[in-house]
Structure formats: structure tokens, C-alpha cells
Amino acid sequence: MDLEKVLADNLVNLSAIGSDPTGGMTRLLYTDSWLDAQKYVEKQLTEAGLTAHFDAVGNLFGRVEGTKYPEETILSGSHIDTVVNGGTLDGQYGVIAAYVAIQYLLATYGKPLRSMEVISMAEEEGSRFPTVFWGSKNFVCEAKREDVEGISDFEGKKFVDEMRRQGFDFRDDTEAKRDDIKAFVEIHIEQGNVLENQDLQIGVVNNIAGQRRYTIVLKGEANHAGTTPMGYRKDAVYGFSKICSEIIDRAVEVGDPLVVTFGKVEPKPNTVNVVPGEVLFTMDCRHTDKEVLKNFTEEAEALMKEVAEHHGLSIDIDLWMDEAPVPMNEEIVAAVEQAAKEQEMNYRVMHSGAGHDSQIIAPHYPSAMIFVPSIKGISHNPAEETKHEDLVAGVKVLAQTLYELAYKE
Incomplete structure (x- = not known):
């Protein structure tokens, strides 16, 4: 498998969905472009050999069963929505990197001992409706329907109407939180300039401010x-x-x-x-x-x-x-750091000054994050960019981390 080419092709193809005439990208929760993007990811998951499904609110999952410990799941992913006129990496890089890394592992090592799963979360940004982390909060059963039942977007379209128009609805409030998730690893662009200024390829995130x-x-x-x-x-x-x-x-x-x-x-x-x-x-x-x-x-x-x-x-x-600040799990952070060493990457342990889905998931499941550099620290902007070799380096570290967590006893 040509990891570099698969990553590049997916970034180009997915970035075309919701592309903005001004050069950026706008893909807001429950819009048609948002659903088209999730359907694209669903197709890629299926073609990679994963079993894909949506949950009630529109989070997308792709799963491969473990051969020895199928009841233990190693999860990776990020969010699929964007800000208005945003860049092509925030969120979706983490989604693509997760399924490219798992596709690479399956092609190289076969099926894992523990189950591996990709999550493409419905929403994180809060760019269309006055709510944030709708995807991850539903995943950990924290979302409250009363918080969104009365809200509308800037055009007056109601949250609930738009959700149902796209074929989704509220989750069952009696549904229990999953107990099979043993680790969550999210990869993301830094959205700052620390890594670039220090000429580093990887940030191992140990805390979200x-x-x-x-x-x-x-x-x-x-x-x-x-x-x-x-x-x-x-x-x-x-x-x-x-x-x-x-x-x-x-x-x-x-x-x-x-x-x-x-x-x-x-x-x-x-x-x-x-x-x-x-x-x-x-x-x-x-x-x-x-x-x-x-x-x-x-x-x-x-x-x-x-x-x-x-x-x-x-x-x-x-x-x-x-x-409050959200610390990452020490064992998962150590696994990421070890993966960076094994892949011979220049890295540093650092905190995240920006909020991420990991801050919602970490209090429930052992979690860590991987950062790759952002050129000039620019994000939420059409000029958002990361060198392709750094994007590839991030996927390699993610794949090595998932290998350590899912393939080893």
C-alpha cells in the first residue's frame, strides 16, 4: 500500500466536498455537503474492509473485529465539520489519517488482536448552530436534547428539523455508554506554530488547556x-x-x-x-x-x-x-511517544491550547493526541496548510501507536 498516495488522494477528494469559491471549505452540521462528506468516508471505510455504520445523530463508525479480544476496542478519529470558509485539514485530517492508518495496518499485518474502530464525529466546531461537540458528547452520552431543541442557524432553520431532514434523530436516552473502548487516539494539526518554529515533526499532547x-x-x-x-x-x-x-x-x-x-x-x-x-x-x-x-x-x-x-x-x-483542563492518559501518551521514537521522528511532549473532541472523550476513556505542524500556525482559514511529508509522518506515528495498542498482547 502506498500510504503517501492514499493519504494525498483522500485529502484532495474529501476537500472537494464543501469547497468554497473563495478557496476555503465550508461544511456545516446537517447540511448536504456535510452528509456527502460522511457518505464519502463511509465508502472509504467499506472499501478498506471495515464495517461501517452511523449512530442516531450522524457519527460515523468503521470497525474491524479483533481476533483474540474483540470486546476491547482501540478508537481513532476526529470531526468532519468545518468552520465557515475554513481550511482543509482541521478535523478531516484526523478522520482520514485514522482510516488510512488502519488500512495500512490491515494490509501489512492482517487483522489485529483487539478491535480497531474509526470515528468520524458529526460536529465539533459550533459553526452553524449555537452548540459545540455535538458528535463527541453524544458518543459519551453527555449530550442533552433540551440544549438543542429550541436552537436555529443563522438562516432560521431549526436544529431538529435539519437533523431529521438528513435522516438522523436524537439518541435513545436509555442507551448505556460503551464499555469496550480501551483507548482513543486523535491526530490533528497543531493550529499553532510551536512545532514549526522548533523544526519538529510531531507533538505528543499530554494535556488540553x-x-x-x-x-x-x-x-x-x-x-x-x-x-x-x-x-x-x-x-x-x-x-x-x-x-x-x-x-x-x-x-x-x-x-x-x-x-x-x-x-x-x-x-x-x-x-x-x-x-x-x-x-x-x-x-x-x-x-x-x-x-x-x-x-x-x-x-x-x-x-x-x-x-x-x-x-x-x-x-x-x-x-x-x-x-477545566483535561489531562491525557499517561499510558496512552507513553505509547504515542514510543511510537514517535520507533518511527525516528523529531518530537516534543506539549499541551494543546485549543479545544478538541479529545477533551470530551478523555474523562470517559483513556485518550491522547498527536499533533503535526501548522505552517505559520494558521488555522480556521483557507491558508491552513501542513507540509505533506509532515502529514505522512503523523499517519505513520498514529499507525505505530495503533499497532502497539491493538496488535500486541
Whole structure:
């Protein structure tokens, strides 16, 4: 089997489904292009000798039974949906890599001792409907129908109607979580530039960072830009600038892996000749240690209140996301690291600053992730790209990992 060619052909063929005229790719949950992509993957799974089936909500599985321990399953895969006008690797590379790796193992070594399975998860991105991880949350029986029964997309199409239009429905709430999964390995592009900057081929992920996200509103007093002396102003933008500067400076002091981002800023009235009386802004903070994350953000909250009081501003702080860090399983991480060594790859152990399906699955089943480099760290963008030799290297490490987990006693 020519692994490099099979991988390249599948990437080209699958990327054509949902291709965007601007050069990117848009494949949103329960759209026709999404279903076409899942059907393409289903065909590839069947042709590779796997038994394919969909679950109730549209997660796709391809399975080969183990010869000695069929009740123990080694799982690999990722998500098939994209962001709007995204790239051609985020998500689908992990799906393709999983079935190409298993196809290679079957052709090289025959059937495994333990069962191997590919999962192409229905949705991870949250790009069409206001819900995320719909695929993986259903897989681990965490998804709640009440969270999606009333939601619609940007065109007003209802989630439930679109799900049923494509032939899917809610899972049976009485259905028990699977007890056969012994390991889950997800491969993904890094979506950052650490590996590229360090000239490495593989990242062995041992932790997914926790996230705390805030929306903050500072209120002062809008007033005339020419007639209001500096000492009499209640300038909300000035207050925001102090908050932004001091918290970022503090984050630099704390150091990696802490990151903090003020990504959205909306001053009002946002015009050239009026002192801004209000600013809405967001803060996104991430760290791999739950206590460090909690302590830093609580310190940041106190600082924001102090700045607001000092400048005569009112402040409203809304913490609307609080996701704890998710460590990967040490044994599975060790298996990935050993596979990278055996394949003679340049690698490093690292954390993921972005969220992935693995963070949903890891609390339920032993899990780990493999990263391959992203050129310039670009992702969620038509310019998203990874050298083909790095994509191949990732599949080789994944295949070696699956071999260790599924073929050995």
C-alpha cells in the first residue's frame, strides 16, 4: 500500500466536498455537503474492509473485529465539520489519517488482536448552530436534547428539523455508554506554530488547556471631546486600556503556558469627537493547571474592579465559560511517544491550547493526541496548510501507536 498516495488522494477528494469559491471549505452540521462528506468516508471505510455504520445523530463508525479480544476496542478519529470558509485539514485530517492508518495496518499485518474502530464525529466546531461537540458528547452520552431543541442557524432553520431532514434523530436516552473502548487516539494539526518554529515533526499532547471566558462591560460617561477637561472625564476606553495592559503584563510575568486574550472590544458611541462612555470587551484565559487558571482569573477580576473604581467607572463581569483542563492518559501518551521514537521522528511532549473532541472523550476513556505542524500556525482559514511529508509522518506515528495498542498482547 502506498500510504503517501492514499493519504494525498483522500485529502484532495474529501476537500472537494464543501469547497468554497473563495478557496476555503465550508461544511456545516446537517447540511448536504456535510452528509456527502460522511457518505464519502463511509465508502472509504467499506472499501478498506471495515464495517461501517452511523449512530442516531450522524457519527460515523468503521470497525474491524479483533481476533483474540474483540470486546476491547482501540478508537481513532476526529470531526468532519468545518468552520465557515475554513481550511482543509482541521478535523478531516484526523478522520482520514485514522482510516488510512488502519488500512495500512490491515494490509501489512492482517487483522489485529483487539478491535480497531474509526470515528468520524458529526460536529465539533459550533459553526452553524449555537452548540459545540455535538458528535463527541453524544458518543459519551453527555449530550442533552433540551440544549438543542429550541436552537436555529443563522438562516432560521431549526436544529431538529435539519437533523431529521438528513435522516438522523436524537439518541435513545436509555442507551448505556460503551464499555469496550480501551483507548482513543486523535491526530490533528497543531493550529499553532510551536512545532514549526522548533523544526519538529510531531507533538505528543499530554494535556488540553482549561479555558475561562468573560464578557465585561465598563460604563463611564460619554461627553464632548473638545469641552471636557481630562481631569473631569469618565473615559471607559482609558479604563479598558489600563485593564488590558496590566493583565497582559501580569500574564507575561506568570509565563507559559498561561495565555490571555482581549479579542473583542466595542466602545460606545465609537465616534471621533465623543469621550467613550461604555466599552464591552471579552477576555479569554487558558492554562493547563486548574488552580493556576482560577487564581489568575480571580486576580484579574479584582484588578478590573480596582481600575473601574479608581476611574469612576461601573463594571459588570460575566464569566460565561469555565472549562477545566483535561489531562491525557499517561499510558496512552507513553505509547504515542514510543511510537514517535520507533518511527525516528523529531518530537516534543506539549499541551494543546485549543479545544478538541479529545477533551470530551478523555474523562470517559483513556485518550491522547498527536499533533503535526501548522505552517505559520494558521488555522480556521483557507491558508491552513501542513507540509505533506509532515502529514505522512503523523499517519505513520498514529499507525505505530495503533499497532502497539491493538496488535500486541
